[in-house]
Amino acid sequence: MSSSVAAAASGLWERALDLVFPPRCVACGAFGAFLCARCLAAMPRAEPPRCPVCWMPGGISGPCDRCLDRAPRFAAARSAFVYHDAAREAVHALKYRGVSALADAMAAPMAKVLEAWSPPVSAVVPVPLAGSRRRQRGYNQSELLAREISRCTGLPLAARALVRRRATAPLARTADEATRRALVEGAFAPGPAPVSGGALLVDDVLTTGATLDACAAALIGGGAAPTFALTFARED
Numbered sequence: 001m002s003s004s005v006a007a008a009a010s011g012l013w014e015r016a017l018d019l020v021f022p023p024r025c026v027a028c029g030a031f032g033a034f035l036c037a038r039c040l041a042a043m044p045r046a047e048p049p050r051c052p053v054c055w056m057p058g059g060i061s062g063p064c065d066r067c068l069d070r071a072p073r074f075a076a077a078r079s080a081f082v083y084h085d086a087a088r089e090a091v092h093a094l095k096y097r098g099v100s101a102l103a104d105a106m107a108a109p110m111a112k113v114l115e116a117w118s119p120p121v122s123a124v125v126p127v128p129l130a131g132s133r134r135r136q137r138g139y140n141q142s143e144l145l146a147r148e149i150s151r152c153t154g155l156p157l158a159a160r161a162l163v164r165r166r167a168t169a170p171l172a173r174t175a176d177e178a179t180r181r182a183l184v185e186g187a188f189a190p191g192p193a194p195v196s197g198g199a200l201l202v203d204d205v206l207t208t209g210a211t212l213d214a215c216a217a218a219l220i221g222g223g224a225a226p227t228f229a230l231t232f233a234r235e236d
Ligand SMILES: [Zn+2]
Pocket: 025, 026, 027, 028, 029, 030, 035, 036, 037, 038, 039, 040
């Protein structure tokens, strides 16, 4: 079986599982939805005051020290939730438990954040997943979120604006800034269908910002500017 056929079969299998097992809230277990209204309402929102660039908590009068010291290559990032409690459960279920149907419920609050924020973007770009991980999982969770945000907002999906050259190990927060940057530097490159004008990078979670920073650099290399980033959750 070729890798693309295997990936398609795996994706179909995930979808079949979604159909066979009735929706159940990934956070509290209640039947009826993959993310129930109560858990969604209780999710810790990533609200201001925050750094206007990287959205770290605390920025009141301007960019945080980290951004002043070395500005990320994306113009600004926003997240709907803090990576705790039900928000963390949702990210894990989408990423590691194969609950791909969760993407729609997770993208809706992201689309709301985007609407209120309204950065000057003309396309939505998912963070590409390494081929081996995509085959394992059957889908790219960032692409599912980006696809749904595109559907909600009418912004075109630019799924081939970026390519991933190699897999990267999960980035530890404990690693210093230079190490984190070095780990992802060169992991992304402009894809066969670049974006011209403003681009919105979409990912499930912002941990250190190094991945989105490297993606922004590759997008800019492909002709996009400015670049922004939107994630479902962020680690504070
Ligand atoms: Zn729930």
